[in-house]
Amino acid sequence: KKTKFGGGISNALCALVFACFLASFTRVFSFSTNATTVVFDFIWDILMPLGVTLALLNVKVSELATKSKEVLLGFSFASVGSILGTALSFALFSKTLGVGALGYKIAACLCASYIGGSLNFAATAKALELTNSAESSSLLAASMAADNMLMAVFLGILMCVPCKSPPTIDDAEDQKTGKVKVITNATPATISNALIAASATLYVSSVLAQRASLQNFSLAITCIIAPLVGVILNLKLDFSGSQFISNNIMLLFFACIGAGCNIFTAAAVGVPLFGFITVLLLAQLIIALLFG
Secondary structure (H helix, E strand, O other): OOOHHHHHOOHHHHHHHHHHHHHHHOOOOOOOOHHHHHHHHHHHHHHHHHHHHHHHOOOOHHHHHHHOHHHHHHHHHHHHHHHHHHHHHHHHHHHHHOOHHHHHHHHHHHHHHHHHHHHHHHHHHHHOOOOOOHHHHHHHHHHHHHHHHHHHHHHHHHHOOOOOOOOOOOOHHHHHHOOOOOOOOOOHHHHHHHHHHHHHHHHHHHHHHHHOOOHHHHHHHHHHHHHHHHHHHOOOOOOOOHHHHHHHHHHHHHHHHHHOOOHHHHHHHHHHHHHHHHHHHHHHHHHHHHHO
């Protein structure tokens, strides 16, 4: 918010890179200590799913069919492009990545990221158990860093593509002035509503996942249920402030990813990762422009 450099990149990337620096050049973080492992597990298993659920409670599913038909169509073609791009990238770079059996997991996370964003990346990484070792955590952080950097370039390219003016949104004035809304109409009651609804959604998702013998996919089930819960409960309850809490939890999550990264380990697969993501994004862009 306060520097040109920080304004040019995402706060998530700032948190990830700074934590990665501390992990690589200091002894602040180490997987060898039980305390650090407990903290990492708490963030991944408790806080991150809570942050994801709080964000999804605000998704306006009811408006998709009426106000977002063109966006949905473009999203559908871009998603197909992401899947095809991932398949092509994996065929080209799977051997040069040099990560063995982890290659397809990293590919899945990147594909998920370019379909549903960082929340999808996190849910996929959790489902595929990519946080269980120092090696996989370093690869995960390298992937997230490369993902964020190339996404910034990709968004810059998209801004140069001619298109119709987007419809007016509630935050248009804030985007023009550069002001950031922190919390709107949030009270202890609305925040309590959100936390209770999110916790209940996570519990139901966990029960469903266990009964279906899909424990690793509990968060994926949450991503399906939470927007529906939000649509129903928003008719009676106010969740103001939940997005602010979610944003800060996710910042802590990105810092956690960075803290699990050793730059020297991640650098070994850095260049192939950039090539992988570049091919993926080109495929997505070409298909979206041709058909979307």
